[in-house]
Amino acid sequence: MKGHLRGQEPPEIGFLAMSEVTKRILVTGGTGLVGRAIEKVVADGEGRPDEEWIFVSSRDADLTSSSETKALFERHKPTHVIHLAAMVGGLFKNIRSNLDFWRTNIHINDNVLHTAHESGVQKVVSCLSTCIFPDKTTYPIDETMIHNGPPHSSNFGYSYAKRMIDVQNRGYSEQHGRRFTAVIPTNVFGPHDNFNIEDGHVLPGLIHKVYLAKQSGSALTVWGTGKPRRQFIYSLDLARLFLWVLREYDEVEPIILSVGEEDEVSIREAAEAIAEAMEFRGELVFDTTKSDGQFKKTASNAKLRRYLPGFQFTPFRKAVKETCAWFNANYASARK
Numbered sequence: 001m002k003g004h005l006r007g008q009e010p011p012e013i014g015f016l017a018m019s020e021v022t023k024r025i026l027v028t029g030g031t032g033l034v035g036r037a038i039e040k041v042v043a044d045g046e047g048r049p050d051e052e053w054i055f056v057s058s059r060d061a062d063l064t065s066s067s068e069t070k071a072l073f074e075r076h077k078p079t080h081v082i083h084l085a086a087m088v089g090g091l092f093k094n095i096r097s098n099l100d101f102w103r104t105n106i107h108i109n110d111n112v113l114h115t116a117h118e119s120g121v122q123k124v125v126s127c128l129s130t131c132i133f134p135d136k137t138t139y140p141i142d143e144t145m146i147h148n149g150p151p152h153s154s155n156f157g158y159s160y161a162k163r164m165i166d167v168q169n170r171g172y173s174e175q176h177g178r179r180f181t182a183v184i185p186t187n188v189f190g191p192h193d194n195f196n197i198e199d200g201h202v203l204p205g206l207i208h209k210v211y212l213a214k215q216s217g218s219a220l221t222v223w224g225t226g227k228p229r230r231q232f233i234y235s236l237d238l239a240r241l242f243l244w245v246l247r248e249y250d251e252v253e254p255i256i257l258s259v260g261e262e263d264e265v266s267i268r269e270a271a272e273a274i275a276e277a278m279e280f281r282g283e284l285v286f287d288t289t290k291s292d293g294q295f296k297k298t299a300s301n302a303k304l305r306r307y308l309p310g311f312q313f314t315p316f317r318k319a320v321k322e323t324c325a326w327f328n329a330n331y332a333s334a335r336k
């Protein structure tokens with residue numbers, strides 16, 4: 001293994017290599033879907049000998065508290081930060097709790113960015129989302145459009161809080177010359193996702209529903225019409241791209257991390273891919289009394305392709321299969 005995970009010194013590299021560490025990378029939200037994927041990619045060989053990786057969760061510090069955030073930074077003295085920690089949830093949790101999404105995420109983001117600035121962190125990569133873009137827009141969406149109009153009403157709290165990260169990054173750059181930037185992933189899925197049916201995102205929620213429908217021999221009920229379209233990114237692909245952004249990407253302006261427009265799938269197609277991966281042979285029923293959310297939010301990955309024309313994404317059905325296999329194998333401990 002190249003690179004060090006804190007508390008897990010690699011056997012083949014001893015004191016000499018530890019003294020070569022020049023980057024201490026603190027990953028907030030390190031126990032979530034994206035954090036676990038970065039940890040796996042680093043442990044599987046993408047880490048480098050000059051890097052020490054520190055993955056933290058809310059148990060290490062409640063980042064809504066400025067004093068706990070400062071203490072965390074004093075403890076680990078990071079030179080780089082990947083900032084993932086956030087209050088995250090699917091459409092229905094957002095609709096219920098817009099105010100909580102706004103306040104929690106505003107506090108977390110301001111504490112992390114300002115503490116990083118005050119403690120001289122060289123680079124911060126934060127995480128926005130394509131669902132924060134204006135509801136009324138032209139397609140495909142690109143990085144220049146974030147602030148062009150109100151977001152979809154279902155998740156205005158989360159969206160405005162995330163947009164302010166971009167505002168703050170610009171401010172730290174202009175006023176203090178800091179290199180704080182952000183990435184904009186589309187819908188992420190993979191092992192360690194939140195598979196809660198009420199509060200989670202559409203894909204892990206569907207995986208859990210198929211699991212239960214298979215057990216009880218009932219039909220699979222998909223919320224909404226099944227017609228909305230989404231670009232999904234496998235968490236392990238996103239993790240590899242995060243490493244590239246941390247090491248190579250030098251802009252303050254954010255970058256969309258997404259599969260191509262041609263790889264967008266409908267919710268119906270996603271449900272069918274899950275049914276196939278889980279070998280579910282029952283009926284698919286669409287509950288049209290439930291909200292569809294935004295019909296689509298097709299994003300352009302042209303900027304990413306200019307930098308990394310050869311990057312290979314895992315095919316959607318293969319990634320779905322691996323995620324379903326992980327959920328089946330880890331049902332007892334999975335977040336649900």
Ligand SMILES: NC(=O)c1ccc[n+]([C@@H]2O[C@H](COP(=O)([O-])OP(=O)(O)OC[C@H]3O[C@@H](n4cnc5c(N)ncnc54)[C@H](OP(=O)(O)O)[C@@H]3O)[C@@H](O)[C@H]2O)c1
Pocket residue numbers: 028029030031032033034035056057058059061062063064083084085086087088108127128129130185186187188189192193194201
């Ligand atoms: N999932 C997606 O589809 C998606 C799409 C686009 C962008 N994103 C963004 O990607 C990032 C990671 O998302 P994810 O899906 O990996 O999230 P996740 O699985 O829900 O994990 C959230 C992480 O944040 C930590 N956290 C939450 N509240 C905290 C607090 N008050 N103090 C400290 N840590 C806190 C959690 O720690 P505990 O485990 O201790 O609670 C956990 O490690 C987020 O910024 C999210 O907005 C996600």
